[in-house]
Amino acid sequence: MEPTQWTLTETFQFPAEYGKAVSAQEVKVTAGYTEHQTEDAVRLSGIYHVAANVGFDGEGKEATLDSDAILIDDVDVQDQSGYFEYAVPLLVDLPTSADGQLTATVIDASATATDDGSLAVMWTVEAKLANVEAVAQNVEGELTKTALATDETAKESKQEVAQVTEETTTAAVTPDLESSQVETVTGYVDDNEMLAFINDLEDDVTVTSFRLNDVFVE
Known part of the structure; x- marks a missing residue:
């Protein structure tokens, strides 16, 4: 499958108390989606997360509301510089001409302040095989x-x-070591007691041992 690109545009308007949008200081768009296989296409569904810094003139004049524009109520404004985020639905069907996982990435994003005080955001997405x-x-x-x-x-x-x-x-x-020493001392004491016992025997008592068949019997 050859890489496929498409471009989207959304216009954002803001409460009149901030005045008109006069500059786009920074914009970032990120694609978040899940992939689903249908009978004849690969369907990507999710959101485009838009985050932008925008400058206001601070005059607080009523702006002409565009019916096709998205009104952003939640804007963090400090010193005529505002920041907002918005989620744009993502839904696209791609041909299944090749097997493999698809990736869709925002490769370019820009924002321009319009004459009526709105902010036009444009971004390009590229889908290709991973x-x-x-x-x-x-x-x-x-x-x-x-x-x-x-x-x-x-x-x-x-x-x-x-x-x-x-x-x-x-x-x-x-x-x-302690057990060995005790056994040695005990053996030494036993030997001394045996020697003492032998020394106490009478002279007519022999301590020599004979086998029975060595002794003559009348």
Whole structure:
């Protein structure tokens, strides 16, 4: 599908207390929409968001109202400079000559003060197929970020497991010094008591052990 363009114009009028609009200081138009497939077209529906700064003469004269103009009641005015926003309906059907997602973007917007004190805003919209290659690169970039984050999380988990394993192994192989010392002292005391017991035996009592078959029996 070749890029398709269309141009729209809206005229805005303001309360007489501000006087006539004499200049358009800044204007911005943004397209917001949803895409819907019909039998023979792709339908875009939503709004054009218009935001503009406009200068007034401040004379407060009654202006001739145009029946086709949009009256803006809510204007933020300071020192004869006003700001307003307005939503213009967006509804357009585009041919389905190619598959893919469409994008509609405002490529140009301008505003002009008219002789009767109104503000005429004009904007041009371009619709075209989304850049499939760019979309694929964006998706690939997001997948790469996700993979790197997952890999970093896995490395941190492995480090934590290794640290816990090392601490557990160290605790298992390190002897309890206090328990070891108690066992050594206890064994030493038992040996001394046995020696004392042997020393107290009579001379005719032997402490040498014999196997039964080594002793002669009459």
